[in-house]
Amino acid sequence: MEPASTRPDMTTVAISGGGPAGMMLGLLLARAGVDVTVLEKHADFFNDFRGDTLHPSTRAVLDELGLSEEVERIPHRKVRKVTVGRDDTNIVVDLSALPLAHPYIAMVPQWDFLDMLARKARGYPGFRLIMGAESTDLLSHEGAVRGLRYTDGDGEHELRAVLTVSADGRRSALRERAGLRPRVLGSPMDVLWLRVPRADEQVEGLNGRTGPGTMAFAIDRGDYWQIAYVIRKGGFDQLRTEPVEKLREQLRGLLPFLGERVQAIESWDDVALLDVRLERLDRWYRPGYLCIGDAAHAMTPVGGVGINLAVQDAIATANLLAVPLLEAQQDPRRFERTIRTELLARVQRRRWFPDAGTQRVQQFMQRELFGDIVGTANGQGTPAARRMVEAALRTPTGAKVATAIYSRLMSRIMMRGLRPEHVTSPERPLRA
Template sequence: METRQCCIAGGGPAGLMLGYLLARAGVQVTVLEKHADFLRDFRGDTIHPSTLNILADLGLLERFLALPHQEVSELTGEVYGEVVTMADFRHLPAARPFLVLVPQWDFLDFIADEARKLPTFTLRLGAKVVDVLQEAGRVTGVQVQEGERSYAIGAALVVGADGRHTTVREAAGLPSVDTGAPIDVLWFRLPRSASDPARTGGIIQPGAMLVTLNRESYWQCAFVIPKGSLADLQAQGLAAFRERVAGTAPFLRDAVGTLHGWDDIKLLSVQISHLPHWWREGLLCIGDAAHAMSPVGGVGINLAIQDAVAAANLLAAPLRAGRLTSAHLQAVQRRRAWPARVTQRVQVAVQNEVLSPVLARSQQPSGVPLPVTLMQRLPLLRRLTARMIGIGVRPERVLHPDGEPARLQDRPTRM
């Protein structure tokens, strides 16, 4: 049986970044991704300043920023007809104080290409982890299905970075606690015309919230609906749905005609959950597999990457030396569970106190809500929101395999 020092299930942001960092530290690592490529459309597209800091640590920032992308210095939204600035990133202590919008497949291809340059890194696409191998209560590897071929890989450490519908967590029997979420998202594309506004942002109207991501030739749209209400929408018919979208964002009135059927519209089920225990002997879960994030704030990718950085900082040396113990895995959970839970609590508050009331409202209110007015009047509040979204709680930096900071070049300067 093939054996590796580390075997990672899932080539999403968490799995690929961890694979890259471990290989960079000389650990033999294989990443198994069940899809044949990264070209899937139902992924978030935001790379936040915290992740740009990490790319700067790795000396990859300039090359990353050479990819086609957009830089967003402030987040604006339209709330009941008024344009409001929600977050101002310009003052963040970051290598680049802006949010980068880049299709997630470009980001994943970029990390995968960098990782492939490292001799101890292997990426297998189209390779699905179907089970974990266990011996005397310890996880010792994974069972993989690749096309017609079924094979096992032994590993000192198996990492479940296989997202919210994780097979690894299930197979290892780690229980998950579901917090629930009152919303789902409908995800679809509409053509973008030259006269459309340029900005990426959210539009809130009574009973509706629409996020439009500017991808130059088209809009990637996310329409927020109450959880489980898609069947009701479908019963009202596609024409009624098109009218709701056009009523929320009038500049899309012509474009909605390109929605020809419900097959053009994907349902993304929103879930918030966490594992009380991220690890077992020989196994660790990170990213959405350990804490499924809501899309609120668009912070899930960045938290997944922060988990990967913390895991690499704590595990690379013991993995390389063949002296990994459960105490090392416990240390990863101790470091990352708190930021994940704090962020989820903020997401729950926004879902319950902002999004659900908006979706339940049928009439135009007399004015904009108080938090929005405060946001307009108090620049500090806009900076705080930017800090929460852009940097988050307990940000990580890449350490040298021997524990020193990775590079000094491009380090952030403080305000």
């Protein structure tokens, strides 16, 4: 918690949310010389089963920020192979063969990733991070947002700001206070997260398997498998009425290499529910206020793109706004004036295609690849795309073509992103 004597009552940019979008934006703006305060409602960054897939697009940004060696020092797993199949048919993608500087998915614990960004950001004099501070409302004057209210262990406080940014996720309280309502695109599935110990089996990487009405993914985390088990939307309560042994049996059938280690799932208390949402704002901003990351566009876990798109949003925001914010910071009347709304609109325009485009890909995959598991549009049958893939896999030539197409999609859409961002915001000296 920030000591009362040093708690700020004004800043140039107030960022609600210390996740990937908020911490990356805070780092980049402080690096440019902007006074920035990030407020995170939790006392620390630790939260099990948070998304932690860093794609090559994010690794490239860490290279640009001089953080490559530091991220390599964090214990993590590199996923170089993706296998998706059903029964005895498989598509196997060798990520190491993709033409990328970092041809793998880095499974970096999100709390370690955020701690790394915070350490880097604290090296700049204009950065402040307040933990255990929950944003509750917006400060407004003459139709523009002028900061926010937050609560911590000492009560309620106000923080004036030239720009207030919501990077506080799909349940953002500030977004609601701003009157911005997301359009619900819909997701027919939820995901159960659980852990199973890993042995010395030959299986590695990311393995997805489907069966009659079920689907599971096993992600290699070194000493354990992180399991994502797909269920019909809203079906968890019904599932919990069954003995947990039924879930263990289904996992053994889908992922036989797990064997008797599924007994590590002793009860439903060992299973976490991810309420999957797919939604986005039609408008990300209002005067003095901007939403990025999940607050602007909630993604499903399909492809593990959430963190990476949030980071890309932050980079685009810093690239477009750092210099105008530096200019505003020098204005004695900065809290009486409003940063030009057109600048905020540019952020949305820059990120609309990759964010909305990726959501369309996720919608297609939900409908066509998961449809017979969580329910097709008409409630029956296997989707056409799934039937085509399974038919292709029955012949060596078809399997080769299907694998090539899947590899290209993985490379372009998921690994690199539809519009990868690069850091162009200015850099000021580190704290002496």
